[in-house]
Amino acid sequence: MIVDAGLGAAGLLRRPVSGRVVSVHRKAAYLRFGDALVALVAPGVEPGPVHVRCTTLPPCRVGEAVTGDGSRLAGRQWALRGPGAVWWGTSPGPLELAARDDALVREALVPGEVIVAAARALGSGLDALVGAVGGRGPGLTPAGDDVLAGVVLVDRAAGGPAVEERLTAVCASVPTTEVARAFLAWAARGQSVAPAHDWLGAVAAGDRDAASRALARLHALGADSGRHLAAGMALGLGQLPRVVSQTARADAGPGLRHRV
Template identity: 30%
Template sequence: MPPIATPIAVRAITWDPSLEETLAHAADAQPSSVLARTRPGVTPSMPVDAGVRVHSVHRRAVNLRVGDELVALVSAALDDAPATVRVPVEDWTALQVRQGDPASIGPDGFRIETVQGPIAVLTSSATAWAPAEICLCALSDGQLLRAEATIAATPAPVQQSAFGSAAAALLTERVAALEEALRRRDPSAITAAAAGLLGLGEGLTPSGDDVLTGLAFVSAQRGTRLHGALASLAAALDDEEERTTLLSVATVRHALKARAQHGLHELIQAVRDGDDERIRDAALHVAGIGHTSGTDILSGVRLALRTEAALRSASAPVPATSSSGIIPKEQA
């Protein structure tokens, strides 16, 4: 009789409650617990969710591909984030999780089939991560520029790789083109310039994508003139998503809905409150994301803040409509 694999079970600490829909759909097709699929005397069956696989493995994170989406199972040392579950696992590679491993979803969590046996991540007792809604409607152009200058003083990471350095000049040129298009409020030019940034640079989330993440996240906050550019930014992603990685596509799409890693929410809350010390602390935290991703995201945040300031100082006001994201005074 072949040996029966005993599942390793870990209980999630926090999670994005938007994943409840993912688990609810799974409950119809896979009603059993992710712990209850190994029966005595039989070899563990393969998951019913044949489309769910391990997309990528890192020491502190495992990304599961669920259809066209990604779900991240990350170490407790990392931030809460969209489509993310934080678990008490310090090193996923030590558990022999590999890219391509089959996985499944149940009403109580996720399960990965590894060479050493199944790993179950239980979500039922996890605390929901729910970042506060942010409205930037009360800020003046001067306050926005002051926040941008404070973030600009954040120390840069270690020196870029040769490839990253080679792409830096092109990145600067294309960011400048996007800024000009945003200031002119030219939808087609915004889409073209944003598309030029997709996939530019190295890594699972290239530098150009990280800049777009920071820009999209700020633009999507309530009360911004840049809210009107969201459709054009989304069009670039829809038209050219094959230029970049699935992780980047997922990250930018979340940012377009004002959702990002928790550190970014804290940064924009500090900007809203005009708290320079909190801005510095939050910016330093964001800068620590990845190798250069955090610094590139901050570049996108700075782009958004100075462009928003320019739009607010323009003579023609933006109407307070649902599409613009501006909140009428009586609702502010």
């Protein structure tokens, strides 16, 4: 049975589709429907834009055909009832991000060669960042693309719909894996895995406990994908102007001014 589906997968599950299984892993099976990639994921996997969370991960095989009729998704020897609830991530807006707690942001900056390279390149802009880390590293989602996805997610939250076309074009230019390209494309639309949105919200609100919990969930994703995604968000936030919140200014007294 399908529990829920991210924004990038939900529409596909609500109409007739046909596709194939392109890869199978311990906790996920990736299906391609035309140009769209969907991941069937096991119980306990975090929600995400292309994730279809199932009560039990079906026994998919690479290359098998998959069809859907809007209420049922089926392979050769399995079927899932759905389409389930729609999940999407929400992020703070530019004013909330400007009043973030930078001490919490710094906690997400873990050591790493790719992170150092990203930090050096980011000052020269997003194109320079893509050139420095895009597609860099092994795995389904290379470390460089995880960092890039974090930066892009923050840029989309800060810039709103007006920057989406530009971010989408930049992400489409990255020479990377099919899975990484799908997650980058959705980051450009403001969608990522659930703990990324939870962490951004907690950092913007200055909620240390919630930020720590969300960061721990991020660090549990993959071998190091979540760590690089979190570091990318931290780098992205570091590029944004910052102002002290009204609450902080009131607590500190009349001598405190805006910091930008």
